[in-house]
Amino acid sequence: MSRVLYNAVNQITQKYNAISHKGIDLVKEKNKVANVMAHSEGEVVACATGQVPNTNTTGTKTYGNYVKLKHNNGMYTLYAHLKNVNVKKGDRVKQGDILGEMGNTGKAYGVHLHFEVRTNKDVRINPTPYIDADLPNNEEKNNVIYQVYDSIKEKWLPNVVNNTDYAGNLGNAISGLAINLTKGSVEYRVHEINNKWLPIVKDREDYAGNLGKNIDGIQMKSDSCTLLYRAHLKKGKWLSWVDKFDDTNAGYAGILGKEIDAIEIKIK
Numbered sequence: 001m002s003r004v005l006y007n008a009v010n011q012i013t014q015k016y017n018a019i020s021h022k023g024i025d026l027v028k029e030k031n032k033v034a035n036v037m038a039h040s041e042g043e044v045v046a047c048a049t050g051q052v053p054n055t056n057t058t059g060t061k062t063y064g065n066y067v068k069l070k071h072n073n074g075m076y077t078l079y080a081h082l083k084n085v086n087v088k089k090g091d092r093v094k095q096g097d098i099l100g101e102m103g104n105t106g107k108a109y110g111v112h113l114h115f116e117v118r119t120n121k122d123v124r125i126n127p128t129p130y131i132d133a134d135l136p137n138n139e140e141k142n143n144v145i146y147q148v149y150d151s152i153k154e155k156w157l158p159n160v161v162n163n164t165d166y167a168g169n170l171g172n173a174i175s176g177l178a179i180n181l182t183k184g185s186v187e188y189r190v191h192e193i194n195n196k197w198l199p200i201v202k203d204r205e206d207y208a209g210n211l212g213k214n215i216d217g218i219q220m221k222s223d224s225c226t227l228l229y230r231a232h233l234k235k236g237k238w239l240s241w242v243d244k245f246d247d248t249n250a251g252y253a254g255i256l257g258k259e260i261d262a263i264e265i266k267i268k
């Protein structure tokens with residue numbers, strides 16, 4: 001379930017783009033309206049009200065009616081284009097409290113929620129890893145956020161932040177992997193079982209894998225930190241941690257020919 005849209009599953013209609021769209025657009029379902037919830041506990045530090053729904057695409061105020069929260073860890077979230085706002089500046093909110101109703105006030109092409117995550121210095125970062133996960137502690141710490149595609153359940157499993165947990169359901173092979181870092185970027189690829197290494201993917205511009213075609217090898221590297229990663233074999237055990245990306249046996253996680261059902265990643 002969505003952490004920001006009441007009783008909904010997030011559907012992303014416009015992705016984050018570091019240059020042109022520093023947030024993410026979400027809908028419940030096409031033409032369905034949802035209440036917007038506080039992502040995490042915090043304080044209302046800004047809000048705007050009084051904007052009316054936009055009837056064209058050139059709204060006067062970009063965000064329309066919006067709410068901005070400051071969270072206990074110093075991070076901010078922002079919720080824009082609301083139809084109406086239920087809170088006021090200075091209010092304390094808990095995770096899940098209703099902030100208002102999704103709308104199309106401001107510069108909006110239709111009813112949706114524009115959601116942003118900002119650091120304690122008010123810098124907008126990619127919110128995608130956090131739409132159903134806790135916010136990172138602060139901008140100083142680098143976090144790796146990753147998720148895998150469960151081939152049996154035929155769905156993406158929740159994001160995991162650092163190695164607070166592993167990604168995967170033991171016993172169910174995985175066929176997709178998506179990773180990003182809160183600081184810097186990551187390049188990664190997977191080996192399709194009984195086939196070949198698939199193309200290298202950067203951050204969440206795409207994911208690595210052919211969904212439905214299971215994975216037996218994983219490689220990743222970052223320009224900004226050393227990543228430690230390991231794979232768990234289906235009906236097997238955790239293999240050794242790997243800290244590089246090369247053509248040797250120690251340069252990838254996995255054993256070719258054996259399906260992987262879970263992975264773990266951390267920053268060295």
Ligand SMILES: [Zn+2]
Binds near residue numbers: 014023113114
């Ligand atoms: Zn947007």
